[in-house]
Amino acid sequence: MKNRQTRNLLPILALASLFIKISGSNSVHPVLTGPDKAYLGSRAVYRCTAPGSSPPVRYELVSSDGALMASSVDPQGDQPATLGMKVSEASAGAYHCRATAGGNTGVSNSITLSVVIPPLQTTVTSEPFPPVLYEGSRLVLSCGVDRGSHLSYTWFFNRTEVDGDIEDVFNVTGNKLVVEEVTPEHAGSYYCIASTSVQDIQRFSSSSDIQVTVKVYVSKPEISFSVFREGKSYRANVTCWSSRGSPPANFSLLLDEAEVYSVRATQSLVGWFVVEVVPGLDMGLAHCQVKTELQELKSEPVTLEVVPVGGDVSVNVEYLYTSASRLAAALLTCKVSRGTFPLVSWLLDDSVLPSLPHSALINEGQTLILTQLGPEESGSYRCRARDSYDSSGPWVESEAQLVQVTEARMTTTEKISISFCCFLLLVLVVCSVCVLKMFNHDRAHPQTAPVNHVFLSQLRRSVTV
Secondary structure, rough: HHHHHHHHHHHHHHHHHHHHHHHHHHHOOOOOEEEEEOOOOEEEEEEOOOOOOOOOOOEEEEEEEOOOOEEEEEOOOOEEEEEEEOOHHOOOOEEEEEEEOOOOEEEEEEEEEEEEOOOOEEEEEEOOOOOOEEOOOOOEEEEEEOOOOOOOOEEEEOOOOOOOOOOOEEEEOOOEEEEOOOOOOHHHEEEEEEEEOOOEEEEEEEOOOOEEEEEOOOOOOEEEEEEEOOOOEEEEEEEEOOOOOOOOOOEEEEEEOOEEEEEEEOOOOOOEEEEOOOOEEEEEEEEEEEOOOOOEEEEEOOEOOOOOEEEEEEEEHHHHHEOOOOEEEEOOOOOOOOOOEEEEEEEOEEEEEOOOOOEEEOOOEEEEEEEOOOOOOOEEEEEEEEEOOOOOOOOOEEEEEEEEEOOOOOOOOOOHHHHHHHHHHHHHHHHHHHHHHOOHHHHHHHHHHHHHHHHHHHHHHHHHH
């Protein structure tokens, strides 16, 4: 009977013994804390604790492949262990803590370590290279390092950080700064800074500057010419220019579609050519042509002909009034019927016009403005003209025009307006009188004469004024 009971208790005792062993093996529960990133060459320090473990406690820092990295023994059982290791490129990976106490061993949580390499030798490269491109082209700048990991990038344009204020002008993605369509405003100096950060410790590496040049397409060229005398010959100084664009450019002068001269403009978009001309003779049709590496444009044509001054010369006088019908100024214009390059001179009372305090010359001297008309400015004005390129040429003079204003004058438009208003008022009065006569002939007659008399008196006074 007793043997039977003993045999029945054996399985229970075996299970209890197994339970005690299992419970004993789980009695150590270490916890690992420490960095998940560390700089290459630094020391990574971890802390491992096993609360409630019986002393002494042995702690081991173990890699994912089972290599022992560091160990420590806590004889009291209530102190955390400090486990450190030198960080190399091979140190990247997962680590856990293994604690042993009272013959029992426990394994902690795992921490994955990333090895951060500080940036070294940062440079900026460009597409296209060199960074010289025309407006509307695509620009890509890349920030690269010879060595580094876990990098972030900061861009600077003309020493100003590309942040939220100007980021809409640029597209910054990763280590690239992109401008889809450059404009002249994108030209300037660029550089980047590559940086890493580990536990609030930052390492930086700055690139040198790269200069971006944005070239502007040249505009359609224009052409003009002036004439000067050289000995007994006359020469035309032809100017070709583009108002917009980036030099260098080649300017050519074409006469009747044949190129006669060419010059390369390197500092500005202007070219000059000297051509012999004969006054009064048509020298042909002239064009300017500009060429760049991408463009070839031609100006509108001009006839290279110098017409000598001749024909009639006259003076036109125009008076300007304010809204209050007060004289504001007088404009005297010298009209020359023929001549490509007239030189105009003014005379007052048959003497060369003196320097008047309230006068000005515009339109190359062909228009004289008098802003005040008093005794000093009043008199007979005439103008004369000759060829500007020939100081020995004859003058052609106009008839004299008397300019003398002592009081305000009404303009023709003002006179017409006043006369029309008076006429309408007269018509209304006459119509009113006729209506009154129709309805009351006896009473209307004695009233008609005085009414008409008063109105006509006022009308004469207004017309006289």
